[in-house]
Amino acid sequence: MQAVVFLISAVLAAVISSSAGYQFGPLCCSNxxxxxxxxxxxxxxxxxxxxxxxxxxxxxxxxxxGSKVYAPLDMTITRQSIPYRYGTKTAINNGIAFTAEGMRFKLWYIRPTKFSGTVRKGDLIGTMLSMQSVYSGITSHVHLEKDPKTDPMHVINTQDTAANRAFCSSRD
Structure with a gap:
């Protein structure tokens, strides 16, 4: 049964990836x-x-x-987006809202290079803020949210991992 589920998942991922017409790039070269x-x-x-x-x-x-954060798609940054209300957790309370491929997203826990304008896939868009200064022991991460709140994995799964690794190798 697990093999069937895995096979169906792999086929769906391939269909989604090939029909999307875009490939999600790496957000951080540490990953x-x-x-x-x-x-x-x-x-x-x-x-x-x-x-x-x-x-x-x-x-x-x-x-x-502290990692550099890159645009995963050609995108338009539309505004600043902050995850916490009332100024809490100020060390990581920053991010952006953007549109790409007809979809809307928020990306949090970065210090953006700008709060509006268009950027190309692979352009530097910010620096990862210090999660450890607020949540000691957490696995540091950027938060990617699709608007409306639906699972963004179908977008992330369009990535070409070999191309993403090559992109990051050229930045080391």
Missing amino acids: PTNAIRGSDIFGEGRFGASRGSRKHGGVDIKCED
Whole structure:
């Protein structure tokens, strides 16, 4: 049964990837395959993971504190987006909202290079803020949220991991 589920998942991922017409690039070269944060003392990074009385509305893509953050697609940055209300957790309370491929996203826990304008896939868009200064022991990550809050993995799964690794190798 597991083999059948795996095969169906692989076929669907291939169909989605080939029909999308775009490939999601690496957000951080410390994680060129955009691996999602697993379980740690603060929870899980997958879409829909429990957050007490609510569900996680995005995915947490592992990224080392201080890493350069790159545009994963050709995109238009539309505004600043902050994850926490009332100035809490100021060390990581920054990010952007952007559109790409007809979809809307938020990307949090970065110090953006700008809050508006168009950028090309692979352009530097910011620096990863220090998650450890706020959540000591968490797996550091950027939070990617699709608007409306639906699982963004179908977008991330369009990536070409070999191309992403090559992109990051050229930046070392």
